[in-house]
Amino acid sequence: MNARLPNPVRSAFTKTERDDAVIVNIGPSHPATHGTIQIIAELDGEKVVRADAHCGYLHRGFEKECESHTWHNLIPYVDRLNYCSALVNDFAYCEAVEKLMGIEITPRCKILRTLLSEYSRIADHLTCIAASLMELGAMTAFLYLVMIRDFIYEHLADLTGARVTYTYGRIGGLARDLPAGWLARLEQILDEYEVFVGRVHGLMDRNRIFIDRTRNVGAISTAEAINWGFTGPILRSTGAPRDLRKDTPYLAYAELDFEVPVGINGDNYDRYYVRMREMDESLHMIRQLVDMLPDGPISVDDRRCTLPEKRLVYTEIESLINHFKLIMEGPQVPAGEVYSAHEAPNGELGFYLVSTGSGTPYKVHVRSPSFVHMGGVHRLMEGYQLADIIPTFGSVNMIGGECDR
């Protein structure tokens, strides 16, 4: 290490409160954590006295970059925020732009977006649970869960052409309709899911080692969770049934029958269980949505945002110009500002957009749940053991892509 390199991070504390305490640095690239985060902790023996979490190692100037591309060009980029559930980002972003443009999406698009949001939620929760169980040594449970996740990834690749970053949303609709046989395979995967998640329940729920490592570890109360801005499964694990899908329904959630699972203690075990139960609710919703799915177009018939059919582009001058304008200048979004939020798997994912009436955004700001959670994560670590940092951090499910932007 070159000693002349400046330290990129200034610790919040450099002196210990007690003489026999030590300060240790964990990360940003520690083998036991997933995600690049640096935690500077003061230890009294094995106990964490203070912790200072640093993010930003994955910062790539997302918001700056957004200001020089058209509204449509941003869609592949928002995929890379929470890359475990990229479709939710797509739909949340598209909905924010649609609100500014005053567009109402078609009924088929609405149901499909809802269905795919829930499908993504399952994939995201599977990733989070699998990783945090593996970090506690539960390799079998990890393999069961990522196997189902891989079925979902492959299945989504059939639909979108990509396994992780789908770029499937469009302003005013979706990229393409379902391929033949997609819904039949969906039902098979859901059945497989039930078998394997049932086995994980059997392996983990009453497992003494698992309970000892997670019960009453990283606990937080509802009032404190709200004070630190926690949303999503972390807030629900404290017992507060706060879920945007119920509280401020968007897409087709108002028409669906589902419950909001909550925990009791707000500890690591509750966060595990809330996520497990949420996946079951998502499954229940997906089955309802498949039955509700209407026929019809997937994109609105609005020349301000939807590309004309290729057949027309090649035969009519108006459509050719329309296509050219939409690609080169981007959809003209009326001047104004909007904040639109979806219940992403990690919590409230909000897009704050400012338009000055051109084809390029004036400002795009992402209210990412992971970033806000990192502001309060020290509360979940202080007072517990050094070894508890790993499962606690896993249960928060920090995603570097959306945290650091």
Add this chain to the structure above:
Amino acid sequence: MALGVLDGVKERLAGKVQEASVSHGVLVLELAPPEVLATIQRLKSEFLFDLFLDVTAVDWLGQSPRFEVVYHFYSTAHRVRLRLKTRVPQEDPTVDSLVPLYGSARYMERECHDMYGIVFRGNPDLRPILLYEGFAGHPLRKDYPKRAEQPLVRYRDSPGGRS
């Protein structure tokens, strides 16, 4: 119900705010910087806006005052959102910190300070968060060039420059 709460806020804060409107289901309040902390205190205690969602800024380069600091709040009891905006000048981009009211303000104000150079008076910890120690300038300001680079570790020399 949501609109009822928003109307109530609008009515009871009438003297304090410069402008109030409802946009896409969100109540938007505009006020002068000195009023911010006291107003948010009332919003939190009287109208139960208990979840501080977000703070960011918009750089209206060429206008005066230049920066618009934008806050978003959510009331878990009433299930409504509120946006609060205040304009601060380039020479003194200072607003009061919300740290005394919300724990989450600590981190979010750090980001806004990083990106726009807004100073949050009363936030004890405005260290860089997404940027690194020693980064010069505020990258989301409109006059910060998009292609400017400030690498901490010098790029390796390669024939024909960096690709």
